[in-house]
Amino acid sequence: MSYKMHALVCGGTGCRASNSQDIIAKLQEALEKKKLAGEVQVIATGCFGFCEQGPIVKIMPDNTFYTRVKPDDAEEIIAEHIIKGRKVERLLYKDPERKESVSDSKHMSFYRKQLRVALRNCGFIDPENIEEYIGRDGYAALAKCLGEMTPREVIDEIKLSGLRGRGGGGFPTGLKWEFAGKYQADQKYVVCNADEGDPGAFMDRSIMEGDPHSVIEAMAICGYSIGASKGLVYIRAEYPLAIQRLKIAIQQANEYGLLGERILDSDFNFSIELRYGAGAFVCGEETALIHSMEGARGEPTMKPPFPAESGYLNRPTNVNNVETFANIPVIIMKGANWFNKIGTERSKGTKVFALAGKINNVGLIEVPMGATLREVIYEIGGGIKNGKKFKAVQTGGPSGGCLTEKHLDIPIDFDNLLASGSMMGSGGMIVMDEDDCMVSVAKFYLDFTVEESCGKCTPCRVGNKRLYEILDKITRGNGELSDIDHLRNLGKVIKDTALCGLGQTSPNPVLSTLDNFLDEYLAHVKERKCPAGRCKELLSYVIDPVLCIGCTLCTRTCPTNAISGTRKEPHVIDAEKCIKCGTCINKCKLKAISVQ
């Protein structure tokens, strides 16, 4: 049956949390009521990327992009748009600058600068239907490899493309495949690292939810090129939807003969199984990941031997991350020389970022390497929320650093971010504004590292704990000047001596904030003040008796009844009872309450 129109509804985790499944049900119900179920097909797709405006419904073929749709809007969309051909104006995206509605996503500043390679199918296809993937050239790359290319040629193509690992390290993918290909063994393994542990990063999850077949196809291509017949996806148990979609995709690929024995009538056999993570950030490190797949504690071991020589069950193993794999089929189809024209000299292609924090357009974006932070934050991201002032952007997750105003025009690539004291990491990008205290942010990341350190090596286990304690002391107003030197020295020692990538990068949030925001540390230590007003121990809330008109709004919202006063008279805050939650400040219309 061919449909005249399609309603694509985002079925990613973010939009599902805002009831997108109910929207699908209501749309179908409305279509049936109008006897249009045979004309218009409703499809749950993967993530569209524009999470801030979710749930998103896109009507095809006219590309109308509806934002923040509620289940109750379904009937109106069908009655107005589908039947009468009139767009539902109130659900269209309003361009904040031009103050007008934009109905086609192509014209939104959020999408205009993006280039979607790894995310090419996310939001376009039904991830639970293999035919839709095949309809967009899916599995053609695998067929090309098996039919026209030798394993050596596949590896050479990937090498020529300049693709580097998207999981954080940035190691050239083709080279990695070449190593794994060189070792002879009775069994080799291809592993997909889908243990996305960075807090605030959801790139890999969105790819697996929106386009699972691209990962499966790429793993099979990798298997062919290195001579492996078994693939394993190590995925977080916290990603139930991604697990479900991968399972469906693997089953469908098996049914279509795109996995299994003698794939596409060649001599190549390849099967894929899932292995579940159980919540350990260190398992993103490949040796730790392999131990975890073997059923043990996910502790890293010394390299060499590299997994390419001795990995899972001591066999040669190639580990790549989800986004890296998602790039492979396109490189094979369009050629390495297409791919290596995109990006900068030493970082080719695009990068997916999860843009979040104090930014107007939270979402999943993909830009060519070499785009600047300014373009990402101000053009795509739409600038800082509530008109506040930009302070920093944290890239690279707990292993990365905080970049500031002066870094905004640096072209983003692996080497530039490293040279600026941060790193690419897996692609989390958290924007912070003037209200964020950088000492607290550093403490937040250290708290994470301390909890996630596997405990095997002393620098990471003990050193990071000490870093955390010093930061805690500073945020409580008990810091001394010598503490700042201690932080620097200890941070450097941990970087130099820790066993694995987690420990070697864990002091980065501290060192980069010390470099870029030393004045904030000094204010905490010397003046016992938190300039951003975040460190509770250093704050007190006061009501200005001149500005307060006694409207009693604050008394009514205070959760601890700490504010008292007579109506129409200035109120006072009882410092003993005040828990410094900030509710009153946000409520006061006269700005009579301040933090000191």
Next chain:
Amino acid sequence: MTTITLPKCAIETLVKICAKHDNQPGELINILHEAQGTLGYLPREVQEVIARQLRVPVSRVYGVVTFYSFFTMTPKGKHPISVCMGTACYVRGAETILDEFKRRLEINAGGVTPDGQFSLDSLRCVGACGLAPVVLVGEKVYGRVTHAEVEKIITEHAEKSS
């Protein structure tokens, strides 16, 4: 090894789960996932049964259970509350939301209320960063949670059980 006082049916379930994975020590994590999915948590005795089936020391099982944050040795409340403490939620005020839950429920993160109704945890990123700060109660996701909504969320679930 101490005597095991788990109900017989629980032991049988565990034996079956282990057998399904051929009693392979390499399958330990998958076995623990299934055991926790069925029994809710992994107390000492559960670990002892699994260790016996896989013929590995209990210390090996215990080492794995305590290594991964997904596994828990204490039962959760009837309504498990998780406050996302991923970076995106953190910068949008998740800490004050967690503090408010602690204050209202009078328990710390990791604790359970004496009546067993609520347990409180923080978790690292559910990936719904567009809705930050995010709170999960069971499978239900609450987005853009404000300080004032905390009480509402608690009452909503408390009423459900009464």
